[in-house]
Amino acid sequence: MTSPDERIKQRARALYHQASQQLDPAIAGRLRAARREALQPARPPHRVARLLLPAGAFAVIALAALMVWQPHRGASAPTVPDMAVATVPGAAQDDSDLPPDADSADPNLYQNLDFYGWLAANDSTAPARH
Structure with a gap:
């Protein structure tokens, strides 16, 4: 005797x-076409999509390399003699410049501190009279 499941x-x-x-x-043709399409392996990604992955990886590596390999922010620019700066037309020095460190400054600058005080008090940047 067959079971109920077998009969069903x-x-x-x-x-x-x-x-x-x-x-x-x-309708049979449409069903066969839908069955073939469903059973086909997945299509390979589009050519542009295949290029985006390596390009994105390269951009991330380049960004990481730039972030790691930066010049030190404490490094100073090459020094220019004061005479060269004074002769350049239109060159203005900032009043907000900090004084040089005692370790890196010329010791001769500290010999005549009274003179530098007098020079600061008698500022010669007043407008010229015509």
């Missing part, structure tokens, strides 16, 4: 074969 399976197969014999040919 046999009845379902019989109904499937009967319905497939009575199916419209246009």
